[in-house]
Amino acid sequence: MxxxxxxxTARRGKSLEKAFEYPAGCGxxxxxxxxxxxVGWLAAxxxxxxxxxxxxxxxxxxxxxxxxxxxxxxxxQPADKRARDLLKRxxxxxxxxxxxxxxxxxxxEPQAAARLRNGEVGSYLGSDAxxxxxxxxxxxxxxxxxxxxxxxPVILGHDVIHGFRTVFPIPLGQACAWEPxxxxxxxxxxxxxxxxxxxxxxxxxxxxxxRDPRWGRIAESFGEDPWLGALxxxxxxxxxxxxxxxxxxxxxxxxxxxxxxxAAEGGRDYNTTxxxxxxxxxxxxxxxxxxxxxxxxxxxxxxxxxxxxxxxGNRHTLTDILRGEWKFGGFVVSDYQAVAELVDHGVAANDxxxxxxxxxxxxxxxxxSRTYHDTLKQQxxxxxxxxxxxxxxxxxxxxxxxxKGLFDRxxxxxxxxxxxxxxxxxLALxxxxxxNSCxxxxxxxxxxxxxxxxxxxxxLGPLAEAAQELVGPWHSRAHxxxxxxxxxxxxxxxxxxxxxxxxxxxAVFEPGVIKVPRDITSFSPLRGSPSGANEIPEAxxxxxxxxxxxxxxxxxxxxxxxxxxRSDLGLPGLQEQLFDAVAATxxxxxVVLFNGRPLxxxxxxxxxxxxxxxxxxxxxxxxxxxxxxxGRVEPSGRLTATFPRSVGQVPFYYxxxxxxxxxxxxxxxxxxDIPTVPLYPFGYGLAYTTFEFGGxxxxxxxxxxxxxxxxxxxxxxxxxxxxxAVAELYLxxxxxxxxxxxxxxxxxxxxxxxxxxEARRVSFELPAHQxxxxxxxxxxxxxxxxxxxxxxxxxxxxxPAAFALRQ
Ligand code: BGC
Numbered sequence: 140m141x142x143x144x145x146x147x148t149a150r151r152g153k154s155l156e157k158a159f160e161y162p163a164g165c166g167x168x169x170x171x172x173x174x175x176x177x178v179g180w181l182a183a184x185x186x187x188x189x190x191x192x193x194x195x196x197x198x199x200x201x202x203x204x205x206x207x208x209x210x211x212x213x214x215x216q217p218a219d220k221r222a223r224d225l226l227k228r229x230x231x232x233x234x235x236x237x238x239x240x241x242x243x244x245x246x247x248e249p250q251a252a253a254r255l256r257n258g259e260v261g262s263y264l265g266s267d268a269x270x271x272x273x274x275x276x277x278x279x280x281x282x283x284x285x286x287x288x289x290x291x292p293v294i295l296g297h298d299v300i301h302g303f304r305t306v307f308p309i310p311l312g313q314a315c316a317w318e319p320x321x322x323x324x325x326x327x328x329x330x331x332x333x334x335x336x337x338x339x340x341x342x343x344x345x346x347x348x349x350r351d352p353r354w355g356r357i358a359e360s361f362g363e364d365p366w367l368g369a370l371x372x373x374x375x376x377x378x379x380x381x382x383x384x385x386x387x388x389x390x391x392x393x394x395x396x397x398x399x400x401x402a403a404e405g406g407r408d409y410n411t412t413x414x415x416x417x418x419x420x421x422x423x424x425x426x427x428x429x430x431x432x433x434x435x436x437x438x439x440x441x442x443x444x445x446x447x448x449x450x451x452g453n454r455h456t457l458t459d460i461l462r463g464e465w466k467f468g469g470f471v472v473s474d475y476q477a478v479a480e481l482v483d484h485g486v487a488a489n490d491x492x493x494x495x496x497x498x499x500x501x502x503x504x505x506x507x508s509r510t511y512h513d514t515l516k517q518q519x520x521x522x523x524x525x526x527x528x529x530x531x532x533x534x535x536x537x538x539x540x541x542x543k544g545l546f547d548r549x550x551x552x553x554x555x556x557x558x559x560x561x562x563x564x565x566l567a568l569x570x571x572x573x574x575n576s577c578x579x580x581x582x583x584x585x586x587x588x589x590x591x592x593x594x595x596x597x598x599l600g601p602l603a604e605a606a607q608e609l610v611g612p613w614h615s616r617a618h619x620x621x622x623x624x625x626x627x628x629x630x631x632x633x634x635x636x637x638x639x640x641x642x643x644x645x646a647v648f649e650p651g652v653i654k655v656p657r658d659i660t661s662f663s664p665l666r667g668s669p670s671g672a673n674e675i676p677e678a679x680x681x682x683x684x685x686x687x688x689x690x691x692x693x694x695x696x697x698x699x700x701x702x703x704x705r706s707d708l709g710l711p712g713l714q715e716q717l718f719d720a721v722a723a724t725x726x727x728x729x730v731v732l733f734n735g736r737p738l739x740x741x742x743x744x745x746x747x748x749x750x751x752x753x754x755x756x757x758x759x760x761x762x763x764x765x766x767x768x769x770g771r772v773e774p775s776g777r778l779t780a781t782f783p784r785s786v787g788q789v790p791f792y793y794x795x796x797x798x799x800x801x802x803x804x805x806x807x808x809x810x811x812d813i814p815t816v817p818l819y820p821f822g823y824g825l826a827y828t829t830f831e832f833g834g835x836x837x838x839x840x841x842x843x844x845x846x847x848x849x850x851x852x853x854x855x856x857x858x859x860x861x862x863x864a865v866a867e868l869y870l871x872x873x874x875x876x877x878x879x880x881x882x883x884x885x886x887x888x889x890x891x892x893x894x895x896x897e898a899r900r901v902s903f904e905l906p907a908h909q910x911x912x913x914x915x916x917x918x919x920x921x922x923x924x925x926x927x928x929x930x931x932x933x934x935x936x937x938x939p940a941a942f943a944l945r946q
Contacts (some may be wrong), residue, residue, distance in 0.1 A: 194285060202290030202546065203228065211546070218541035222534050228289060231516055231526075234533045237261035238504050239512045240472065243295065245269050247278040255282040258289065261536060264475075264506060265297040265338065270616060273337030273551035280337075280549050291537070292545040296472075299341035299379075299390065300359060300613035301325070303332035304560035304621070305569050305758050309611040309699075309735060310345065310371075312576035312754030314361040315776040315824070317865055317888055319374035325572055326378020328565045331388040332616075335559030337551030339543055340391040342439060344375035346426035347396055350790040352780065353406025355703025358612055358735030358755070360401060362779025363792040363821060365422050366885050369429035376433040384436065385544030387552075394430035396441030396474055398456050399423050403443060406789065408702050411444045417878045419445075420913035422794075428465055436469040436539050440502050442477050449484040451477040452493075457501030464917060470503040470535035479508030490514050495524055503532035561621060566759050573756035573763025578776035579825040580750040586687060586727045587749045588770025588827055591633055597640045597685035598626055599678045599721060600692050601647040601714065602733045608647065608693075609733055611755025612700020621758055625691050625731065628761035632769050640685075644678035644721070645670035647695050648711035667695075670713050675720050682724045687748075689729045689768070690721060696755060699735025708739035708786045715742055722746040731764060737782040737819075744818055752776075770827060775863035775890065777824035777933065781817045788813075793821035793934035794881035801882075822867050822885075822933035828858030828895065832866070835930050835940040842944050844921060848905040850940070852930035856893035864891045866901045869929040870910065871939070875922055877914035883934055886910075901930065907944060 194201040199212050210216050210224035226234070240262035244251040246269075254260045260283075269275045276295050284290045301307045307325040322344070333341060346368055349360035361368040372394065379392040399419065403410035414423060427438070438461065440451040450456065451473050461467045478497040479490060487493035494510035495518055505511045518524045540546065579587070589596060602608055606624035610617045626641045633639055650667040682688045692714050697703055709715060719742065722728050727748035732738065735755055743750055751774065753764045766772040783791045787810070800807045809815040833853035842848050854864050868887035872880040887903045905928075911921035923944050931937030 194290070200284065200290070200546070200549070202284065203288065204290070214547045218538050221541045221546065222537035225289065225291070225537055226530060226534050229533070231519060231529070233258040233289060233291075234529055235511055235515045237291065237533050237536045238515075239509065240264050240296065240504055240506045242266070242507060243269055244275070244279070246275060247282070251279065252282050252286075255279060255293070256286045258287045258291065259512065260293060261291070262294045262296060262504060265295055270297060270336050270338065272556055273335070273553055276337035277550045277553065284549050292540060292549040294339045294391070294540055294543065294545060295337055296340040296342060296393070297333065297338045297615070298343065298613055299329045299333045299338065299615060300343045300345070301611065302329045302569070302615060302617075302757060303338075304616045304618070305329070305332060305565040306610045306614050306617045307569050307572050307758075308576040308756045308760065309358045309613075309754050311358050311360055311362060311735070311780065312756060313572055314367065314371055314779040315578050315754070316572070316575040317367070317777050317779075317890060318575065319370040321572055321575065322371050322375040323378040324568055326375045327381065327388075328568055330379045330381075330390045332560055332565065334388045334390055334551070335556040338390055339545065340393065340437065341379055342393045342395060343379065344372050344392065344430065345395050346372040346430060347401035348423050348426065349401040349780065350792040351401070351403070351406045352708055352736040352738070352783070352789060353705050353786065354401060354403055355408060355612070355699040355705070355735065356401065356701060357737075357780060358699035358703075361426075363781060364779060364794065364885050365425045367779060368426040372426045373429045373433035376430050376435045380434060380436065384542060385547070391436045391539060391543050392430075393437040393439050393472065394427055394435045395439035396443075396450070397427055397438050397461070397471070398441060398450055399445045400441040400443050400450070407704050409442045413446055415446070416915040417913070420915065420917055424460070431461070431465045431467045436542060438467065438469065438471045440471055440473050440477060442474050442480065444484055449481055449486055451502055452481050452484075452486055452496040452500045454500040460917070462501065468535070469539055470532070471501055472504040473497060473502045473506045475506050476508040478502060478505045478510050491518060494518070498524060498532060499528055503535050561758070569757050569759035570763045570766070573753070573760040574766045574772040576754055576756060576776055577764060577767045577774050578752045578778055578823075579774040579827075580752055580782075580819055580823070581744060581747060582749045582825055582827070584727070584748065585827070586729060587751070587768065589687065589689075589729070589768050591769055592637070594686035595684065596629070596633070596687055596689060597681050598629060598689045598691065599642050599644045599682065600690045600717070601643050601645055601712075602691040602693050602731075603641050603643065605647065606761065608696045609756055609760040610758065611696055612703060612735060614696070617758060623761045625761045625764060628765035629689070629768070631762075632765050632771075640681055642678045642681050643674060644690075644717040645674050645713035647693070647714070648698075649713065675713065675717050678717060679720050679724060682721045682726050685726050687727050687729060688721055689731060690718060691731045691733065692718065693733035694735055696735070703735065705736070706786070708737070708783065708789075710738065710740065718743060718746070729768070731768070737778075737780050739783050739785050739818065741784050741818060773827055773860070773862050774824070775826065775865070777822050777865050777867075778819055779821065781821050782819035784813050784818045788815075788817070791817060794884050796879040797882050816935070820933050820935040822865075822931075823935075824865070824933075826862035826864070828856055828860040828862035830862070830864040830893070830932065831855045831857045832930065832932055832937060834938065835928060837928065837940050837942050840942040842907055842942055844907050844923065844944065844946060846907050848907065848910075848928070848942065849902060850905065850928050850930060851900055851902045853898055853900045854891055854893065855898035856895055859895050861892065861894050864893060864932070865889070866891060866930050867933065868903045868905070869931065869934060870905075871927040872910065872912070872922070873925040873927065875912065875920070875924065877912070877920055880912060883929065885934070903930070910944060
């Protein structure tokens, strides 16, 4: 890995590719064959009719090869009618086959072909280099369509989380842009690239509420706020699916992980969660509900045990709430082997019980483990599972396949992919998203933005040249040679006449750290090269020659994401030592952080001149960050997850309850060794200018239950540069009957761009209906009583105005 401090580990094939290549033997001939597709699917199907069989007719495909256009083969019929018709024709074995997702084979292997012929597989999970082109996927699809009895196409899923070949910032970063529309745009772009290789379905968005930065998957989350998370999640669904999921370049979305997965005890991935029904309803479920309302076609059931009942065998959440209350009509897929894991959870004695529990709870498709495949038939024959339960699950899966258009266009157009990746519009969006994800945490004495000429800038730190770290944990099909480092991006902005001096200073982490202690006798030390003995002194010597030092620090990319939990929230390895040594030179130090989670960085907060959190910014991340550093783009991000002072404070989130003993005196439950307040609160972020927020003015202080609250505040740009203020509207209900309410909860925001000296009044309209909350039974309650409202720069700033809600 050029310039890398450690190898990128391949988890189920999630590794960076070195270069784009056509697979052996699938080069020109496939591309020529693929070019036939551009004349439209009718003509293309005629090609295959000539090639393989006579099932391809103008306008329809004779999937069951009976020479007749049956209802399920008729594109003019509605999806649910086609699904019902097909279901009637299926054997029990074929039905069970539709409920099994297996790993995508790397080639058309005999065993894979045999399974398809038998109708044993309904879906593939793709995660490796096979996804560079649609070739293998199409070959497999041809077998499914042409050689199985009913010709049912498979649906190919893949984790397109924050981009495909063009990688966008991690979701936590994008969420900091406070711009749900960004998820719609990046989702659409990612779908376009993914669809080009025949991916039909993405396992995104992940809408799990994340209040604990030890949990590595906070990187994939939108942060700690359910209201903003719901907007981001719904926008992401719209981005992937579009208004017509059959259209070229769209993929089926899958909202995950249902539910409670982010509340893992100790922040350890897959760990138990204990969430009261009241908290579940108010904090963990709303984002899922919003995705369902936005039309998401699939839901993934999660790994965790939820308040004693594993989520993938949880009838209450999967059926009563999802189907009963929300009327979700798509299908549920389990997380990876989560059905078989019901045995490990101790709620099923064997695979058969696990399958029965999951299917009857509401898991329609099983990801990778084979309990459905191996046991359902016998259980149905024995009457242990009603046939109707199986049929319902199969119908749901088939309906989504029809909705996606798989029966009308089963093959990916192979003329598209060679030019589908890293297109200029995708790269421009990636750069914009990276810049807008940046959160300026500190900027003392206005050391930022940097001037491109004049002062001598020195770039230090383990992430200065480590381009491949910047793509973050779910980098999908990113290739190392697509990426640029911060050093290169800065060089480009500095121009050829300036020579940027760069030194690593230390490794991003020191090898030998135990990442996954499997048992007390064996552990897997992290791979990587240690810092050299002289690196810190070298870096310090270079720092002494500088007017300003940029120090690129952070985490290795796989210390967040799945199974990337940490027990410590400081900077890994020798980075804090490096920082201290460089700061001791007295030179202004601008820290650029690349990280997958909030970090406890009190040292940096005290001694750095500036801190810019860039998260893992993606393919164009370094350019986006350089745009902000040099002031081409104003920083406008705001945190969506609290930065703690110490790991001991977590879980730590702004929308906590008041407790019976709020405040800071004795016997108030504060820590004796550190302040109880966060390092940086939710909603926090600076600009290159300053803003003054005036007091909140309410149109009335007595609102009726059918009324709308109007809240206004004046915002003034008090600095010398233009900048974007984010006006954040928070609410507090002071007395409620079904449970406590948070000390503040976000209910709105507006981004306002202001010129120096300019003042503008922002105005929010909040219908009384939106002041409510859920009781434990899921009823939305809007209750008369006293309320407070803030319009502030962050969740800890400003003074509230009060009003009463009247009958
Ligand atoms: C993860 C999911 C992912 C799935 C398929 C699981 O281990 O928890 O988020 O979608 O694998 O890759």
